[in-house]
Amino acid sequence: MIKVGIVGYGNLGRGVTLAVNYAKDMECVGIFTRRNPESLKPAVDFPVYSIDKLKDFKGQIDVLLLCGGSATDLPSTTAEYLKDFNTVDSFDTHAKIPEYFNKLDKIAKEHGTLSAISIGWDPGVFSIARMLFGAVLPNGNDYTFWGKGVSQGHSDAIRRIDGVQNAIQYTIPKEEALLAVRSGSNPKLATGDKHLRECFVAVKDGADKALIEKTIKEMPNYFADYQTIVNFVTEEEVKERQKKLSHGGFVFRSGSTTDEHAHLLELSLKLDSNPEFTGSVLTAYGRAVAKMAKEGVTGCVTAFDIPIKYLSPLSNEDLRAHLL
Amino acid sequence: MIKVGIVGYGNLGRGVTLAVNYAKDMECVGIFTRRNPESLKPAVDFPVYSIDKLKDFKGQIDVLLLCGGSATDLPSTTAEYLKDFNTVDSFDTHAKIPEYFNKLDKIAKEHGTLSAISIGWDPGVFSIARMLFGAVLPNGNDYTFWGKGVSQGHSDAIRRIDGVQNAIQYTIPKEEALLAVRSGSNPKLATGDKHLRECFVAVKDGADKALIEKTIKEMPNYFADYQTIVNFVTEEEVKERQKKLSHGGFVFRSGSTTDEHAHLLELSLKLDSNPEFTGSVLTAYGRAVAKMAKEGVTGCVTAFDIPIKYLSPLSNEDLRAHLL
Numbered sequence: 001m002i003k004v005g006i007v008g009y010g011n012l013g014r015g016v017t018l019a020v021n022y023a024k025d026m027e028c029v030g031i032f033t034r035r036n037p038e039s040l041k042p043a044v045d046f047p048v049y050s051i052d053k054l055k056d057f058k059g060q061i062d063v064l065l066l067c068g069g070s071a072t073d074l075p076s077t078t079a080e081y082l083k084d085f086n087t088v089d090s091f092d093t094h095a096k097i098p099e100y101f102n103k104l105d106k107i108a109k110e111h112g113t114l115s116a117i118s119i120g121w122d123p124g125v126f127s128i129a130r131m132l133f134g135a136v137l138p139n140g141n142d143y144t145f146w147g148k149g150v151s152q153g154h155s156d157a158i159r160r161i162d163g164v165q166n167a168i169q170y171t172i173p174k175e176e177a178l179l180a181v182r183s184g185s186n187p188k189l190a191t192g193d194k195h196l197r198e199c200f201v202a203v204k205d206g207a208d209k210a211l212i213e214k215t216i217k218e219m220p221n222y223f224a225d226y227q228t229i230v231n232f233v234t235e236e237e238v239k240e241r242q243k244k245l246s247h248g249g250f251v252f253r254s255g256s257t258t259d260e261h262a263h264l265l266e267l268s269l270k271l272d273s274n275p276e277f278t279g280s281v282l283t284a285y286g287r288a289v290a291k292m293a294k295e296g297v298t299g300c301v302t303a304f305d306i307p308i309k310y311l312s313p314l315s316n317e318d319l320r321a322h323l324l
Numbered sequence: 325m326i327k328v329g330i331v332g333y334g335n336l337g338r339g340v341t342l343a344v345n346y347a348k349d350m351e352c353v354g355i356f357t358r359r360n361p362e363s364l365k366p367a368v369d370f371p372v373y374s375i376d377k378l379k380d381f382k383g384q385i386d387v388l389l390l391c392g393g394s395a396t397d398l399p400s401t402t403a404e405y406l407k408d409f410n411t412v413d414s415f416d417t418h419a420k421i422p423e424y425f426n427k428l429d430k431i432a433k434e435h436g437t438l439s440a441i442s443i444g445w446d447p448g449v450f451s452i453a454r455m456l457f458g459a460v461l462p463n464g465n466d467y468t469f470w471g472k473g474v475s476q477g478h479s480d481a482i483r484r485i486d487g488v489q490n491a492i493q494y495t496i497p498k499e500e501a502l503l504a505v506r507s508g509s510n511p512k513l514a515t516g517d518k519h520l521r522e523c524f525v526a527v528k529d530g531a532d533k534a535l536i537e538k539t540i541k542e543m544p545n546y547f548a549d550y551q552t553i554v555n556f557v558t559e560e561e562v563k564e565r566q567k568k569l570s571h572g573g574f575v576f577r578s579g580s581t582t583d584e585h586a587h588l589l590e591l592s593l594k595l596d597s598n599p600e601f602t603g604s605v606l607t608a609y610g611r612a613v614a615k616m617a618k619e620g621v622t623g624c625v626t627a628f629d630i631p632i633k634y635l636s637p638l639s640n641e642d643l644r645a646h647l648l
Contacts, residue, residue, distance in 0.1 A: 020584060022581075069381045072411075094648070098644055098645050101644055123648045125456065125460065127647060128452075128456065128632060129591075131636060131643060132449070132452065134647065135635035136449065136605045136635070137601070137604060137610075138346060138608075180411070217569045257339065257597060257598070257601060258600060260596070261595075263601050264592075264594040265592075266592045267453075267589075267591050269589055269590075270592045271585075272580075272584070273581060273582070276585050277581060280460055280462070301635060302648055304630060304631065304643050304644070305633055307628065307631050308456050308627075309455070309628040311455075311459035312458065319419055319628050320425055320628070321421070323451060323458065323628075324423055
């Protein structure tokens, strides 16, 4: 049995908890939280401890599944955990991945531990598709589309506007852009050509809706380069929408091997629950890290470095006989 | 530079030749053929040698890309090549993969060489999707669809019928089955529920078309369990169709993480040229085998064992910075 620790119990921690419970080759040693452990009632009846107790479990946990956020939690804590444990995380700040990788690689090698970073569906499953597709069809173009799904960063940006009570923002792939890519025409598409942004906004009493709409649509980086739809709705509707965490997207490689022969490779995900699926991916990579660490691998790795056989509970013989 | 040898120059050998020519980090030491080397005019001006000369190149080739067929060529020759060279092949007789793997693994380990088997799009890219999807969404069902594309085995079976001059058979995914899978309803589908078979048949003078059609449609294993369409056409039309080698297919994983939350993962390939794309995949894995062999890896491996970073000519730093 692979002994797992779960660090953090938000939406992702709950998803990981469900996935670890489903895995017959794993047992959960504990959920570790910054909250009062008594106050936490997890979806599965696993033991709950204060994060301060984590050090006591050194040597008793094969891999820690880190369920904190990329903005502050992971950059400030993963390096510390790595001194005593192997880890898997979902670090998704793409621009900072090289720096994060180098820092963790050094610490993990010093302490003889193994860290898999940037695991989930993007980065993660989508990264595998981008890299594999590009390697097997080198003459071509990549297209990644996200959604339909909620962008937390864009929702936050709207909520910071004066007069806004609550808001949620959906990133939606443009149908005409998807069709253009699928046609094999290899269009040049900026991010704003591929997606539209739909916002549902609840305002405070007396707020200037026209000004709020203008502020959203002209916000640099976030909305200015996009077709943006703003809907004013009740606080209840925003809250109802915030309960649904569906997401998904597409990775395409459109290219050719000769002038006469074009090829189109496509991966798509339709996810009813982003955190539950991400948690399931994190758990499969937890299995991989536990196995690789047992074989003596140390340092920092990504989805590019890990042979996928390690993700499965099946034996290599069964994988070859039934899935190859 | 990675030094490559290409063994066999049929449709796949031609595809590999084009792909090796496109790869800036590879050079082709030679194409090795059973034919008279003088008679062969490859698509790229690489040196051509008789296969009898291959042994002379021991130590001068990093990897051999084997472009023979799975029925007789690969089972009878790969083991011999492996005594002196690292190899990549496209062995695709699914039922015989375990036996083939075990035989080659033993020989490769004895001779300190490395063999990647069953590389292409199925087995190969599709295998990666099936395995990865199942590992990250363990509670669910797999569906693989092939086509639209030519099945060589089914075309051969028709050609063996009395009175048939020439024939070509297409395997075509059934639209209603694709829709049922995409709906998330997790239907139970036999292979015959997922595909229909369309045949284009040219008959000899005076042949009994009604009897030929009945013989095709009732042929056990090949057609009896399928919806089969038989079109009688001219020999010229069959020959024209035999020039086009397009293919493709779909791999789905439909499953859930909780009763409320279903997920659908889909990979699809649309290939204008099956042998050119397969050749491109084989070439990328040739790069991987050359790199892994240099690191001291020996034995037999499949797409499940090879970290995908090895497929790319880019550095690990570039992969992390740009594709993760």
